[in-house]
Amino acid sequence: MPKKKTGQRKKAEKQKLRQKEIRNRESQLPEQPCNVPMDCEKCGKKQKSRAFCYFCQSVQRLPICAQCGKQKCMLKTGDCVVKHPGVFTTGLQMVGAICDHCEAWICHGRKCLQSHACVCPLMDAVCIECERGVWDHGGRMYKCSFCDNFLCEDDQFEHQASCQVLESESYKCQSCNKLGQYSCLRCKTCYCDDHIRRKGFKYEKNKPIPCPKCNYDTSQTKDLSMSAAGASKAQK
Numbered sequence: 552m553p554k555k556k557t558g559q560r561k562k563a564e565k566q567k568l569r570q571k572e573i574r575n576r577e578s579q580l581p582e583q584p585c586n587v588p589m590d591c592e593k594c595g596k597k598q599k600s601r602a603f604c605y606f607c608q609s610v611q612r613l614p615i616c617a618q619c620g621k622q623k624c625m626l627k628t629g630d631c632v633v634k635h636p637g638v639f640t641t642g643l644q645m646v647g648a649i650c651d652h653c654e655a656w657i658c659h660g661r662k663c664l665q666s667h668a669c670v671c672p673l674m675d676a677v678c679i680e681c682e683r684g685v686w687d688h689g690g691r692m693y694k695c696s697f698c699d700n701f702l703c704e705d706d707q708f709e710h711q712a713s714c715q716v717l718e719s720e721s722y723k724c725q726s727c728n729k730l731g732q733y734s735c736l737r738c739k740t741c742y743c744d745d746h747i748r749r750k751g752f753k754y755e756k757n758k759p760i761p762c763p764k765c766n767y768d769t770s771q772t773k774d775l776s777m778s779a780a781g782a783s784k785a786q787k
């Protein structure tokens with residue numbers, strides 16, 4: 552007979568599931584069609600998928616749609632703005648536009664053309680460390696799993712290593728200077744039990760309390776300081 556689940560165990564399982572969800576969400580950005588790796592057809596340099604090579608500016612003739620990820624249009628009765636009944640199209644015959652945000656090709660499907668510019672995941676993709684956008688460096692974009700900010704390929708590892716840790720002085724609550732139990736890794740601030748909660752806001756059980764400033768999920772400061780201590784031990 553299977554063991555009865557205790558409340559504690561159920562809670563732990565729920566937490567695990569949630570963490571998995573978060574990880575899934577975060578791993579999405581690198582795999583987005585507008586953020587896939589590409590080798591320039593002319594100079595061979597590795598970079599993020601884009602219509603023109605970042606290094607030699609040559610036009611890329613084997614486009615991947617930044618929205619739907621297709622390389623070949625096989626739709627016979629699709630929403631293509633250029634009709635091509637009975638013929639498959641590839642290459643430049645398949646493209647309809649270049650996205651201003653991610654610099655990648657968009658296919659000639661009406662849905663992709665209309666929607667991509669509004670939902671492009673790289674719309675405000677400016678690296679929090681070096682402040683370079685998609686136009687200023689060739690590489691792919693990443694998101695910090697702690698503060699959720701954009702990172703360029705060069706800064707992603709270094710930033711995430713330091714982002715995991717709060718400065719010890721900032722463990723104090725923003726509002727009352729008492730030790731804050733909750734911390735927002737995005738704002739790098741802490742709040743005590745009284746000041747993390749907003750009036751008239753509905754909080755869900757078993758879910759992290761959102762930061763009163765930026766709404767990003769806060770974590771328990773004691774978990775952080777433990778992992779920070781662990782990290783510094785591991786470095787020695």
Ligand SMILES: [Zn+2]
Pocket residue numbers: 591592593594595596604605606607608609
């Ligand atoms: Zn090139």
Ligand SMILES: [Zn+2]
Pocket residue numbers: 616617618619620621657658659660663
């Ligand atoms: Zn498309």
Ligand SMILES: [Zn+2]
Pocket residue numbers: 624625626629631633635640659660
């Ligand atoms: Zn088509």
Ligand SMILES: [Zn+2]
Pocket residue numbers: 585617650651652653654655667668671672673
């Ligand atoms: Zn785009």
Ligand SMILES: [Zn+2]
Pocket residue numbers: 678679680681682683702703704705706
């Ligand atoms: Zn950067």
Ligand SMILES: [Zn+2]
Pocket residue numbers: 695696697698699700710711714
């Ligand atoms: Zn960060």
Ligand SMILES: [Zn+2]
Pocket residue numbers: 724725726727728729742743744745746
């Ligand atoms: Zn307080």
Ligand SMILES: [Zn+2]
Pocket residue numbers: 735736737738739762763764765766767
């Ligand atoms: Zn915050």
